[in-house]
Amino acid sequence: MTPPDSESEPDLSAASSGVELPGDVPAARLDGINKSFPGVKALDDVSFDVRRGEVHALLGENGAGKSTLVKILAGLIPPDSGRILLDDSDVVFHGPRDAQRRGISHVPQEVQAVPDFSVGRNMLLGFEGPFDRKGKLSSKEREQTRDALDRCGAAFSESARSGQLSIPELRLAQISRTLLHPGDVIVLDEPNAALSENDAAAMLDRLRLLRDQQKAIIFVSHRLTEVLGIADRITVLRDGCAVGTFPRAELDKDKIVALMTKASRLADHDSLPPATFRSSSVEATNGRPLLEVDGLTQEPNIADVSLRLNPGQIVGVAGVQGSGHGHLLRAIAGVDGYDRGQVAVRGHALHPGMVRGAYRAGVVLVPADRRSSAIVSQLSVRANLTLPIHSRASRGGIRRIRRERQLAREHIEAFGIRPSNTEILAGNLSGGNQQKLALARALVSKPEVLLLDEPTQGIDVAAKAEILALIRRLVQEHGFGVVVASSEFEELLAVADVIHVMSRGRLVETLPTDEADYERILHAALP
Amino acid sequence: MTEESLAAHTSFAARSYRLSIRDWAFKYSTELQLLAGLAVMIAVFSLLEPSIYPTTANVQNISRQAGVLLVVAIGQMFAITVGGFDLSVGANMGFTSIVTAQAMADHGVAAAIVISLLTGAAIGLVNGILIAKLRVSPFVVTMAMLTFLTGYGGVRSNGASVIANDPTLKWFGGRDWGFMPSTIGIGIIILLLAVVFTGRTRIGLYVYAIGGSRETCRLAGIPVARYEAITYMITGMLAGAGGIMLTARVSVGQTGLGAGFELRSIAAAVIGGAVIGGGKGRLSGVFLGVALMTCLTVGLAVTGVGTFQQQMAIGIALVVAVLISQLRGGSFRQVSDLLPTLKRLFIGFDDQSRRVADPASKTDTASDDTA
Structure with a gap:
């Protein structure tokens, strides 16, 4: 498969024989x-x-x-x-x-x-x-x-x-x-x-x-x-x-x-779980999509992006580095503002750049930068899980430690966080387990729209498979909608129902997962 | 399910959230080191001055001094933990001492204490709003507040001291409660309240969470600015309490009364393990930090070392304490571990070197995702 490197051959001989061939x-x-x-x-x-x-x-x-x-x-x-x-x-x-x-x-x-x-x-x-x-x-x-x-x-x-x-x-x-x-x-x-x-x-x-x-x-x-x-x-x-x-x-x-x-792709595919689960509810809800993004534009990262998300659906946004898929999620979640367009949840428009507004409407982002934005490394697993306002782990501002421990144990078990110790510092968990913790914390917030930015970035293959399976299971159990932005296309092929390909800030192609394959996505994604 | 298996199940669950003794020792290693340092220091001073240092009178004297600093340093620790610091606590103390003295003359002691605490809290809240809502740097805000309050205190008192000689006020910092100096009594009460605050209240959790990662908190729907401002308000209120205690102790209201407390409180918190930048800090550490600093200054004074040399010693103690805790915490376990950190600082973000440099990943027992 590797073709002969015709040009480097003479170099090697030149180097070994010590002959100076300037320019060569x-x-x-x-x-x-x-x-x-x-x-x-x-x-x-x-x-x-x-x-x-x-x-x-x-x-x-x-x-x-x-x-x-x-x-x-x-x-x-x-x-x-x-x-x-x-x-x-x-x-x-x-x-x-x-x-x-x-x-x-x-x-x-x-x-x-x-x-x-x-x-x-x-x-x-x-x-x-x-x-x-x-x-x-x-x-x-x-x-x-x-x-x-x-x-x-x-x-x-x-x-x-x-x-x-x-x-x-x-x-x-x-x-x-x-x-x-x-x-x-x-x-x-x-x-x-x-x-x-x-x-x-x-x-x-x-x-x-x-x-x-x-x-x-x-x-x-x-x-x-x-x-x-x-x-x-x-x-x-x-x-x-x-x-x-x-x-x-x-x-x-x-x-x-x-x-x-x-070559290596095939091996990778084997290690990922096959995409057996497909949401049947794509068209099921009473006509109104859960999340509607219309003409979202944020100079110079996002250009006129529109997409729909139904409950129980996983929408993938594929893109190579710099294509704006991460910016898109941040804009939807209200972390960054945008210039034009509209984001609506269940028909209610969100204000641009208002995280708390989006959060109240049920839009929860799990950012890509795990250590600094998805978890608080200096706090224990238990404290991380009790952070969201919705955790109900405190009453009248007073924390209920028993309730917190229970909440933490439930989530550690449900998400398979290891070691299963509620008091370990989040920063001491491995990358995969930190991501599980970030997901668990997002779930405590009872999201309707879960936005996952590069959910398996920097995680080893086994943990990747585990997290993807987890995402699918959660959607099945809770019926919320998920948008996954990723530059690792295999993972989108493994979890998403539909894949939008983003390139230079635009959605250039939309592929139902059964019609998509790796090469096709990459071909569309590369500008 | 039989009785037995239920019990077994429960004990497993219980174990799952307790720290082992080794983990505990690791977590509290700052405190353990401080205790060791304190013990050595007390032993040395006791040997040098056996007739003065290890006496009840001296212990009372030390705790009398430590009480005020403890109250202020607890507040300072909150400001540091949330990600900033407060340089205005000393000026706040001086200003509230004027307020206490003047309000007492007009409205009586009880009202004066309430008014002074509210004054301190209001000062802290202004700091907090400027820092958290308007995003001015804590350094600029609190330094401006320091300058302003020093001036305003002078205006209110016409630059003179205000007499605050009242037997009731003396109970709050001036005299002893039985054998215990009232300052340390108040200090311990506030320490206990702070323990409840940090461990059992939502705001207490948020102080640490915001200092640890503002962005994470924002994404978790927490009104970050509000809680940050409240934290500075608490710092201000505790400085106000310190101001009242000082006034009671010297029976006089004076703008300059709290001078130096800003730096001493920061030093005590940092010696106790609080990290400038936020997210870390424990009350047990602050308590020991205050104890160490006070025992050191009093010890040096008792052995006849001059004020200037005492200040030099505090400066050295601060750096040594922080260095030891960093060496222990593995921030730079080896010199080579420093390199990725420096690269990150000078060249920019680099995820891989960060992972290598991160001491946490070394102690990681959980890396077996593959299991």
Whole structure:
């Protein structure tokens, strides 16, 4: 299945024979990299290289190992084993600054700038001499930054205040900052995330400029069309392994989707419970859907989204990172406001951005960020379960400890939270058990509409299956409606009755689960 | 079901919510350390000054001083636990002492105490509304309140002390209840009330929950701002109580009376295990923190160490206590464990390093989801 990596062969021989072939020696090469995190093998014997004057794209789903690879290259985390070579000499990075000094420039996904500093001052952050002034750039500095901006084709001034720039402009400033670093390797992590189509296209033009200046560019992205538009070579990762490195000409969108999903998928499917339960009540209720979302728009994350949810139904919203499926749930739950559109529960419209209003109407969100928003880690399991106003565990403001213990024991049992100790601190539970606790707490709130944002993120496979089965059982028992937003499509295939695919803030496709399959979802989801 | 199997079932259920002795020792390790430190300190001072330190008179003296600080530090702990702190407690005490003295002259002792407690609560509520509803930082709000109250107290008293010499008032901080100084008596009563408050009331639970994760509470439908404001109100009211006690002790109302209590109360709470940033803090810890600080200052004074050196000692004790509790809690068990934390701080959020760095996941006995 893995095609011969035609281009890396001569490199290896060149390296072993010690012959210098300038231009053919990779600017950076990773060789046999392994990296494990507790419970996960993030990278398994991955090799990868990038040459000057090329854009090498790194593709893979969430959890395939892209970000781990990038972090290793940027010196953010050390590999467990394997070699890192720069211009064919071995290096060990001691932290991100060291990697930068040795010539690897990493542009992270988030736009980072001190808003009150000028563009030039932001670009020089970390390089300034001891007496540089905050406000004004010296003529040398101005020259340096102007040159870098020019080489990237930036139209704005180096003395503009960063806070006044748009997101794409800031991103460009960030990329041009890499030209001030030594070395030629530039690692771009989702450089077009949060950019509109036009801005993204303009960005690609700028990257071509850099490539022509003999920079070695590593390009990590979810957007296949873009990758196919700019990459010279493409490496596909899947479950921590490199599936292969291909010249651009050999690939098209269908082939890439196939490469990203093949083989390991089948194994994964076996471990998940089959989707035996299908709600029959999809059309059953007296005509009125439980939840109606109409034309919901939140610049720039959600664009004109409408969906319906009936009692006893599980609606899945599939999307890759940055497609806005998480934003959608947060907007419905009132955590964030929105610009246009309406959310109604049983026909009653909710006010935008009012969590308590939504909560009273029975809309309960279990957020993706478990540790900081779904549970209180410093409190015991019992206290976590008694938090919701609806827990009825206190009377007149006085807590009823016996009632609390009973409530906690019931839920620990019903949700299979282990260890089954009501007094253990929630922060000491494993990820899977924290998620069960978060679900249990949401259930204590007696929801009508349960919103689950990435409910199995970062949880091992067995716990995943358990949680998905739990969700299905709860819906069967209580008859509420559930919206699950996820970038792990197998889990939607396992639980949802209908799957909406979201891409760049829009619902691009709606598939009943029996008609959906993994490739079809991924194909629609990738912009 | 037979009688026996029912009993077996019950005992299993009962066990499921009790902490084992090891868990208990781990949970209360701050307190255990403080107790050990306290014992060593008392032993050393007793050996150095056997005729002064381990005497009934000195114990009374220590507890007389500790009582006021205890009341204020309990309030401070609530503010810290909910996620902020209150720098205005000292100024609050000074202001309420003026209020107590003046109200007493006009309306009598009982009314004066009620008015002063309400004044303290009102000050705290203003802090709370600014912090919780209007989202101004606790530092700015409470520092502004400190400055304002110092000035306003001066205005109300024309910059002079107000005589508050009343035998009834003396019962609330000035004289002893039998063998027990009234300040520590009041302190213990308030401590007991606070134990009930934190352990048995809904607001008490919310103080910890909001400090632990504001977002989680918001998503659980809790009116977060309201409870946060109420917490600061309680802090203010306890500072007011401290103000009354000080007034009773010195028989005079004075704006500067509470100066220094803001930092000492924070120090006591933090020594006792409260964490700036919120979510953690226990009354038992605060009690021992107050005991440690008071025993230390009195001990140093008794052995003839000067005031300045006493302040230096308190500063050192604060840092040492916090360092010890962090080392024990595993925040940086090894230097290498620090790295992911630093990376997170300087490079941004990184879920994987967070999982590795998280000491909780190491003590996790529950990682067998697969079971």
